[in-house]
Amino acid sequence: MADQDLVDVDPYDPGDGSLLVFRWKQAWRTNLATRRQLRELGLRPGGQEPVVRIECRGGQRFAWLYRIDLAKPKFPMTLAKEAALDKAMAARQQCPGPCGRRYFHCIPLKTLRSCLECFDGTPADPPPTSLPQRSTCLPPDPRGPPPMSTATLAAFTEPDRPKNLLIRFITVGGSYVDVTGPGKHSDKNRWNCHGCEDSSDRPEENYLFRIRPDANYHATTCRAIPLR
Incomplete structure (x- = not known):
């Protein structure tokens, strides 16, 4: 097939112009929400098709809007799901190198196969999961903190x-x-x-x-x- 025959097909757009297109901040009074907004409401689309496409930046970025009244409650989180998600994130955050630390972010395992400290051999900082130590440079004032003003x-x-x-x-x-x-x-x-x-x-x-x-x-x- 020639390159000129390849076209982008939107699975949600029927192609007959029946799907409404809103610009930025045009759908704030309607009973519509994106997937992320539904998730914040504790809801999910529940199998319904999007009814509106909202665009910004001249159509370069867009999102699908769903009806809130047709949405269904999210599936509740269970301990088994939390354990599975934690195990999946640990596989992306745990360094297999000498340090063996788990970071709060995903490390480049596909390219470096370790964290940055183990890759270039620099001394590792304290683990990011540890709390910062309280400074002991100045002794505490025995008189206590200064009194606050009436307005404050x-x-x-x-x-x-x-x-x-x-x-x-x-x-x-x-x-x-x-x-x-x-x-x-x-x-x-x-x-x-x-x-x-x-x-x-x-x-x-x-x-x-x-x-x-x-x-x-x-x-x-x-x-x-x-x-x-």
Whole structure:
């Protein structure tokens, strides 16, 4: 077969134009989610076909969107599955060389057949799984830590936790950002800041996997402290 006869075939696209194509941030109000977003909701496609294709960067990157109401719960994780996954990761993270250490990342076993330290013969650092030792250069102050100011102390006084609290972030200013709502399977979740009193907007309520990044980002940038 000639090279010009080879074409890319998309198994999910019927080819008749019936599959909708959304651009970036055009599907945030719909009952749709990607596989990763379904996984964060504790769901899986459950055999359904994708209904929308979302594209970005001029179509160079895309993802399939599935209906949330037709999704099914994920299969629960068992001890046998965890043991099998740990054994599979150990085969990619354990160095067969002289050090025999297991790393948090996968090492190049196919090319180097060992970790970098064993390959080039450099002295190995302490195992990455060990905790750093506490520095003993300066003795501890017998008077204890310096007292906190009134404003700082008030900023770190945690408010009461509401019954529908899902996540609580602490801001750089010492306040708190609460994510509240029915739960991760509901689109009625929202966030609000105790420091600057800002809250989620456009939309005000949404699924947890869409609200959580916005609340976390606000916590990393808000410097306001509660004044009452």
